[in-house]
Amino acid sequence: MSPTESQAALVLFSGGQDSSVCLAWALERYGRVETVGFDYGQRHAIEMEARQTVRREIAARFPRWAERLGEDHVLDIKSFGAVAQSALTADRAIEMTERGLPSTFVPGRNLVFLIYAAALADRRGIDALVGGMCETDFSGYPDCRRDTLDAMQGALNLGMDRNFRVETPLMWLTKAQTWALSKSLGGEDLVRLIVEESHTCYQGERGELHPWGHGCGTCPACELREKGYAEWDAAGREALVR
Numbered sequence: 001m002s003p004t005e006s007q008a009a010l011v012l013f014s015g016g017q018d019s020s021v022c023l024a025w026a027l028e029r030y031g032r033v034e035t036v037g038f039d040y041g042q043r044h045a046i047e048m049e050a051r052q053t054v055r056r057e058i059a060a061r062f063p064r065w066a067e068r069l070g071e072d073h074v075l076d077i078k079s080f081g082a083v084a085q086s087a088l089t090a091d092r093a094i095e096m097t098e099r100g101l102p103s104t105f106v107p108g109r110n111l112v113f114l115i116y117a118a119a120l121a122d123r124r125g126i127d128a129l130v131g132g133m134c135e136t137d138f139s140g141y142p143d144c145r146r147d148t149l150d151a152m153q154g155a156l157n158l159g160m161d162r163n164f165r166v167e168t169p170l171m172w173l174t175k176a177q178t179w180a181l182s183k184s185l186g187g188e189d190l191v192r193l194i195v196e197e198s199h200t201c202y203q204g205e206r207g208e209l210h211p212w213g214h215g216c217g218t219c220p221a222c223e224l225r226e227k228g229y230a231e232w233d234a235a236g237r238e239a240l241v242r
Helices: 017-029 046-061 078-083 109-124 146-160 175-197 218-235
Strands: 008-012 032-039 069-076 128-130 166-167
Touching: 008 017, 008 109, 017 032, 017 046, 017 128, 017 175, 032 046, 032 109, 046 069, 109 128, 109 146, 109 175, 146 166, 146 218, 175 218
Parallel strands: 008 032, 008 128, 032 069, 128 166
Antiparallel strands: none
8 A cells, every 4th residue: 555545635525527536536546535515505406416426426336446435524604605605606697707707706715615624634634635626727716726725725734733735636637638537547437427427517407418417508617518528539538647
């Protein structure tokens, strides 16, 4: 067992494509992997349902990972969502705001998630915090940038006197490369699981199953997911070298 495999990780897990790939990535590397989800008043409950389905299916389809999959934690932070309103927590149009940011941007969301995750990790004896933040193919959210997360990591370690590592395996990947990474981790079985069970759509649409997954097909999240899948598929569905 490698040094990493003897350690534990806490995955910030929403049940979306990116966090599902990150969960698989962590399960491949760490001996114990716990997950944490956040109920911040998001409009669509399907997100919270999808995360449980993905966890269950990963355990069922990948026995080696099932042995490593630990507890799931759901934290109620609705008061934060009420303060930091966006198109994800309130009934408003998905558009660019006067600040040049999408109306789906929840101010400080990833920072708040990391504070709560770190407090939980401290209690659970976990040093690695794994998140699906990415600044290659993303929606323009400033709290997805690695510079932001480096600053947050430093603040958490100073404030809690710990040695947390904020790990972001997708940070420099395009969405096409994220699809490729999923295949390199779990083959077509993991790709199919992510297509069928993960949820990304901002509109909460779970009707038609497209080649890239469920979704409205028109919101920014669906467009990124569909575009990445099409590019990966056109390139021959290659897997990344891990």
